[in-house]
Amino acid sequence: MVGKQLKLLRERAGLSQSEFGALVRYGPDHISAMERGVRTPRPDFLVKADPILNANGMLIAVIPDVEDAMRRARTRHPEWYRGQAEMEREAVELHHYCAHAVHGLLQTEAHARALFAKRRPFLSDETIEKRVADRLSRQQIFESWPPPIVSYVLEEAVLDRPVGGPKVHADQLRRLLDVGDRQNVEIQVLPTKTEEHPGVDGAFNLLVPKGHEQVAYLEVQGHPQLIIHRDDVRKIADRYGIMRAMALTPKASRALIAEKLEKL
Structure with missing residues (x-):
């Protein structure tokens, strides 16, 4: 509902997703995801968006409902994962070593859907869409x-596995x-x-x-x-510190990723 309202107000204001995103300091992909209902708009975003879109308080008025939806969304994670999801959301530092797959926070919607679609045992379409969201x-x-x-720190093999196909x-x-x-993000590749x-x-x-002190999470x-x-x-x-020292620098890693992209 809020996503549909955002899209209607943006279009009435004569703004493209990129133009609107620049005004609220969000990327056009994020604006698109919120308008499609894939992402829940954060309360601070709605506060900024309301005057820009001449919503006259309409977007601010739905903040309590959005906050309630976000609280309910937290319970969608499997029982064993909820504690980890809460810690991840409130963490001041996050460090990940990815050996076999792109980390969930880095995945595109299509990549995540392709992963869940090939999960064994198979998942229902409803479950796949819920987990992607x-x-x-x-x-x-x-x-x-x-x-x-x-x-x-990403293993280079993660960059070479064409999950979901070339596109x-x-x-x-x-x-x-x-x-x-x-x-605030550094990505390094371990050759x-x-x-x-x-x-x-x-x-x-x-x-x-x-x-709190640092903790580790394995799965x-x-x-x-x-x-x-x-x-x-x-x-x-x-171990993570040693791997970061052994991996390519963020700049060299970026160049390697760009090179692999050019070859597709």
């Missing part, structure tokens, strides 16, 4: 203020370039030819929740594990 809703942390510090894969590489261009590897035990996530074959013991977290953080 949930995954995209998590990406709103990039719009929060102040933004969290985010870093990624979807190309759009996914562009998404990596777009997100990596943010001031396949690297001889040493301290992270062969698999992918992991490191989070610093607001007001292997659908089995999640939240690690809070200080010594265990330190060991994982140490």
Whole structure:
């Protein structure tokens, strides 16, 4: 409902998605996602958008309903994941090592849908759409203020796996370039030819929740594990630091991603 209202008001104001996005400091893709109902507009966005679109308080009036929808949306995550989802949303730092797949916060809508469509055992169409929406809703942390510090170490093989086909894969590489261009995000690629590897035990996530110490989160074959013991977290953080030192710099990683995109 709010998305439809946003689109109607924007068009009445004679603004394109890019023009409107520039005024509220959001990208056109985010504006499109909100208008289509894929992403829930944040209250601070609605406050900024209301006078720009001459909504006369209409967008501000729906903020309580939006906040209620966001609270209900949090319960859509599987039971075992809800604690992790809450910590991710409130984290001041997020660090991810991606060994086999593009991290959920980096995925395009088409890439996420392709992943869920090939999940085993198969998922229903309704479940797929729900999980895609949930995954995209998590990406709103990039719009929060102040933004969290985010870093990624991606195995080069992740860049070479054409999930969803050539077009979807190309759009996914562009998404990596777009997100990596943010001031608070660093994406580094660990080349396949690297001889040493301290992270062969698999992918992991490191989070610093607001007001708390760093924790680690692992998921292997659908089995999640939240690690809070200080010594265990330190060991994982140490491995991540070594991998960041071994990986290409963010600038060199960006060049490699762009090169792979050009070859598609």
